[in-house]
Amino acid sequence: QEDGSNRGTCGKLVCTNFKIAFLDDDSASDDNEPQFKNKIVGENDITLQCVDQIYGVYDEKKKLLTGQLRKYPEKLIIYCKDLRVFNFCLRYTKEEEVKRIVSGIVHHSQTPKLLKRLFLFSYASAAPNNTDGRNQTVMFDTLEDWRDELERTKGNVKYKAVTTNEGYRVSEKLPLYFVVPICVSEESILKYQGRGIPIWCWSCHNGAALLKMSAFPKEQDDSTSQMQKAFLDGIYKTISKPPYELLKMDDLSSSLPSLQDIQTAYTRFKQLFLIDNSTDFWATDVKWFSLLESTNWLEIIRRVLKKAIEVAECLERQHTNVLLIEESATDLCCVISSLVQVMMDSYSRTKSGFQSLIQKEWVIGGHGFLDRCNHLHKSDKEEAPVFLLLLNCVWQLVQQYPPAFEFTETYLTVLSDSLYVPIFSTFFFNSQHQKDTNTSGESLNTQSGPFRFLTVWDWSVQFDPKAQAFLNNPLYAEKPKPDKSQRKTARFKHQRQLSLPLTPTKSSTKRGFFREETDHLIKNILGKRIGKFINSSDEPSTSFREFYDSWHSKPVDYHGLLLPHIDGPEIKVWAQRYLRWIPEAQLHGGGTIATAAKILDLMEEVQSLQVKMDEEHSQAISGDVHSVPLLRNSARLSSLFPFALLQRQSIKPALPTSTWKDLEDEDDLVKRDDEFVDLSGGMS
Numbered sequence: 001q002e003d004g005s006n007r008g009t010c011g012k013l014v015c016t017n018f019k020i021a022f023l024d025d026d027s028a029s030d031d032n033e034p035q036f037k038n039k040i041v042g043e044n045d046i047t048l049q050c051v052d053q054i055y056g057v058y059d060e061k062k063k064l065l066t067g068q069l070r071k072y073p074e075k076l077i078i079y080c081k082d083l084r085v086f087n088f089c090l091r092y093t094k095e096e097e098v099k100r101i102v103s104g105i106v107h108h109s110q111t112p113k114l115l116k117r118l119f120l121f122s123y124a125s126a127a128p129n130n131t132d133g134r135n136q137t138v139m140f141d142t143l144e145d146w147r148d149e150l151e152r153t154k155g156n157v158k159y160k161a162v163t164t165n166e167g168y169r170v171s172e173k174l175p176l177y178f179v180v181p182i183c184v185s186e187e188s189i190l191k192y193q194g195r196g197i198p199i200w201c202w203s204c205h206n207g208a209a210l211l212k213m214s215a216f217p218k219e220q221d222d223s224t225s226q227m228q229k230a231f232l233d234g235i236y237k238t239i240s241k242p243p244y245e246l247l248k249m250d251d252l253s254s255s256l257p258s259l260q261d262i263q264t265a266y267t268r269f270k271q272l273f274l275i276d277n278s279t280d281f282w283a284t285d286v287k288w289f290s291l292l293e294s295t296n297w298l299e300i301i302r303r304v305l306k307k308a309i310e311v312a313e314c315l316e317r318q319h320t321n322v323l324l325i326e327e328s329a330t331d332l333c334c335v336i337s338s339l340v341q342v343m344m345d346s347y348s349r350t351k352s353g354f355q356s357l358i359q360k361e362w363v364i365g366g367h368g369f370l371d372r373c374n375h376l377h378k379s380d381k382e383e384a385p386v387f388l389l390l391l392n393c394v395w396q397l398v399q400q401y402p403p404a405f406e407f408t409e410t411y412l413t414v415l416s417d418s419l420y421v422p423i424f425s426t427f428f429f430n431s432q433h434q435k436d437t438n439t440s441g442e443s444l445n446t447q448s449g450p451f452r453f454l455t456v457w458d459w460s461v462q463f464d465p466k467a468q469a470f471l472n473n474p475l476y477a478e479k480p481k482p483d484k485s486q487r488k489t490a491r492f493k494h495q496r497q498l499s500l501p502l503t504p505t506k507s508s509t510k511r512g513f514f515r516e517e518t519d520h521l522i523k524n525i526l527g528k529r530i531g532k533f534i535n536s537s538d539e540p541s542t543s544f545r546e547f548y549d550s551w552h553s554k555p556v557d558y559h560g561l562l563l564p565h566i567d568g569p570e571i572k573v574w575a576q577r578y579l580r581w582i583p584e585a586q587l588h589g590g591g592t593i594a595t596a597a598k599i600l601d602l603m604e605e606v607q608s609l610q611v612k613m614d615e616e617h618s619q620a621i622s623g624d625v626h627s628v629p630l631l632r633n634s635a636r637l638s639s640l641f642p643f644a645l646l647q648r649q650s651i652k653p654a655l656p657t658s659t660w661k662d663l664e665d666e667d668d669l670v671k672r673d674d675e676f677v678d679l680s681g682g683m684s
Helices: 095-110 119-124 143-152 186-191 222-239 259-271 278-285 288-295 297-316 332-344 351-363 386-400 409-418 432-439 465-471 490-498 510-527 541-552 575-579 592-617 657-667
Strands: 011-015 019-024 045-047 051-058 061-064 075-080 085-089 159-162 178-181 199-203 209-214 246-251 320-326
Touching (some): 011 095, 143 159, 246 297, 259 288, 259 386, 278 288, 297 332, 332 351, 332 386, 386 409, 409 465
Antiparallel strands (some): 019 045, 051 075, 159 178, 199 209
16 A cells, blocks of 8 residues: 555565565566665565564554454554565455465564574575675684684784684583683683683784673672682783783773663664654654654764774774673674774775674674574564664764775665575574584475575675675775885876875874874883773773874875764764655655766776777787676666665655644644645745
């Protein structure tokens, strides 16, 4: 049914053990074919994991549907986790069919289920065994992967990859392989099932390391807590050797919002976008900013980014090791450690680097995707959008510094949607142990043998090459590869000039720079407090601001440290993800996508000219030219392309919204959905 009117589209509503699908009677013509099509989930498909809430409409009243139903509704409204809203009118459907489809949908998408009943396992027992060989993502499921990462970050001087957890003899929560300080013994790791052990995340260019640790439970009897305290003191000495090596500890459970706060804020926030008619949209538009602020979601993003900057300052400027502490070290630790690496390590801003980072910190790091996304509908108490919080924070960086990232915001949006596609194992387990124990064994079609799980990083499963082009940033300022054999020829210089110019901000003078460095060195030598740890409270509050302001006053190096702007309105709503299904929020023929379309056109032209030049220089034809999708008709694109296909006619008020609201009481204009009231004639 279309937006409150009596028009609609007829078709079949189907529910399988994978998705709810609406099959349109009018088969879509090729002209209407979207340019960015998901090969697995169509535009009228909702995977069972993507269903958020289901409402039934009885005599114009909305009622939440759960469990057994005594009476069946005349209309079904499905709210999705990717913020789509579907209205299905069942008034003209036979009663028996209504009962069957409504109870089927409610049962399959809302009732608790067993892990092995997920479609993931049905699919994996029949999946084609041809994953993309060109995938460069490091999976971190072997010892070599960890050793390579240590070598890449020069962390192998002080840290070692250990095999202590082979066979999961230390803990089922820890991965098979991980990295610890060289001095930590196997006995220490085994003593408390891996609790109280600093686990390495990443090493900075200056040798300072980012570590995480799962804390001991707070409520313990005295003798146990004394033993644990003594154990921790011994462990800290392995990473804190003043004055040469300092350690700063940060208990994230006290310095950041709780998971419950994050869940509450996001629940409020998403309600602003689950809009299924124009009337609701224009009613909320009047008090948009106050509604947005009251959710507290943007404030949580700001606090998380601020914490990541504080950690970056300790590593970069104070040359201090940072130990992040959390009860399980698999929620906010993952968010902060990933953000710090995105800000400090340009490799994490490439597509394969970012995917490897998610594998390392989240998938192998043991983030409980199954519980946090509530894929099995077991417990709402465990649910919290922790991974979405990370993607929202990364998006802030991507939109503030586009040339620094090899991927686009569309990539992040698609990644957030993939959380709910139960074909990939990436986001459907709580730990590596849980995946390993469920990989072998009987598959559902009685053939025994291991399941062939797909990884989400093989994008060819969801998108063809033309659509995948939207995931890559055409304006990425690639790092020039140092080639010793090649002298600095004119051509090399010319290539450098093709990258984007640095932001025209005030640059610091040479003299000031050296003075700053000298002051810093003197402070470092005099300021080390031997034998004491630096606690958060010790730190002068001006230090963060000074670091933040000083960095923002210099030109941006897209391959160096990146600090997000976090003051006031700098933190924005991720419009592409949250507003993409709302026609009223679209700019036709405008927005960033129109710019991107023009850039892609230009790049295609440059590439074809380059091919012609190469052909002229040598008769051999240049082979591998990346195909870029043609977007010639950019005027017809909407700002939320490639996702939004207009689903309803928007009746936009012709007056500014505040005037519209004032008129609402006397004229009741807002309730007239079927006519466009043009009030502009009487205005100058």
